[in-house]
Amino acid sequence: MSYRELPAPPALAGHVACLWVAGSGSGGPSRILPDGCADVVWTGRKLVVAGPSTRAFTAAGTPSAPHVGVRFRTGAAGAALRYPMHELRDRSPQLSELVPGLSTLAERVADAQSPDAQLAVLAQAMQRRLAAAGPADPVVRSAVLALARPRSRVSALDLALSERQLRRRFQDEVGYGPRMLARILRLQRLLRLARSGAAGGALAGLATAAGYADQAHLSRELRTLTGVTPSGLLSGGVTPTGDAALHDQARGSSGHAVGSPAA
Structure with a gap:
């Protein structure tokens, strides 16, 4: 499957x-891995919100x-869609079910004559929505950045919140708790390291570099998540997919990582 990303x-x-x-x-079918994000997706026949996933799945559509x-x-x-993300975990409902004001958007995307044109229609609609x-919750985002660093630990986060309060805010904005996010970000970190040729591709070296x-x-986690x-x-x-800027920022500040392996 070909795949390309464009800057927002x-x-x-x-x-x-x-x-x-x-x-x-x-x-053929495409295997989609958890990446810590949610997407609005045109599948070729409908417009869905691909909620935050906790396991791999096969892409649906034409x-x-x-x-x-x-x-x-x-x-x-959560802030973008004004909808609690935990209600979308491992689900992909149609966008019109969540945002009735965008009920005609699928038709406009379908009428566009190319993928780039479809993406432009979708981006313009999202721009009006986001205005x-x-x-985004700054406390959650700060915790997300900390968890994107190798060898971070949820218990080492210093955010002036109890673990229960942080989990509740994560449920709304991310879709699941910080421990699950740490596992998913570690998976995506592994994929980025493997693509870069880190550790010569050796699994033991990749496991250490990724924070396992x-x-x-590493083997147990990948079997569970993928x-x-x-x-x-x-x-x-x-x-690798997800929030690339998050991983880049975490790598740039990795000298300040907290904790030890296995969040």
């Missing part, structure tokens, strides 16, 4: 990580049709 327009950048286009030339989407920053989807949206306790920990073995996943050339 400045008017969307406070809530949106990227715009993207994916096409399946073979028409097999030969390109998919286009708007991906929200980790922790910003009235509140900012050891290779056995349903396949590490070698099966990495040999398939899976493309």
Whole structure:
């Protein structure tokens, strides 16, 4: 499956990580991995909100049709859609069910003549929607950044909130608690390191660099989150997704990472 990301327009950048286009030339199913984000997606036949996922799934839609989407920053989807993300966890309802005011948007996207044109229609609609949206929760975003660093621990977060309060805010803005997010961000960190050729591709080295306790920990986590073995996943050339700027920012500040392995 071909996949490309485009930077979010400045008017969307406070809530949106990227715009993207994916096409399946073979028409085969696509395996989608958890990435800590929620997206608005045109599947080729309907417009859905791909809620925050906790496990891998196979993309639905018209097999030969390109998919286009708007991906929200980790922790910003709740504010952007004005909807509690935990109610969308591992679900993909139609956008019109959540935002009745956008009931005709699917028709306008369908009428656009190319994937880039469809993406432009979708981005313009999101820009109008976000003009009235509140900012992302700064406490949640700060915690998200801390958890994106290798070897971070939820228990080491210093945010002047109890763990119960933080979890409640994560449920609304991210879709699940900080411990689940830490696992998912670690998975995406692994994919980014593997793509960069870190540790020469050796699983033990990748496990350490990504923040797993050891290779056995990596294997258990990948089987749980993706349903396949590490070698099966990495040999398939899976493309990392999610909030790329978050991972870049966390890598740049990794000297200030807190805690020890295995959040």
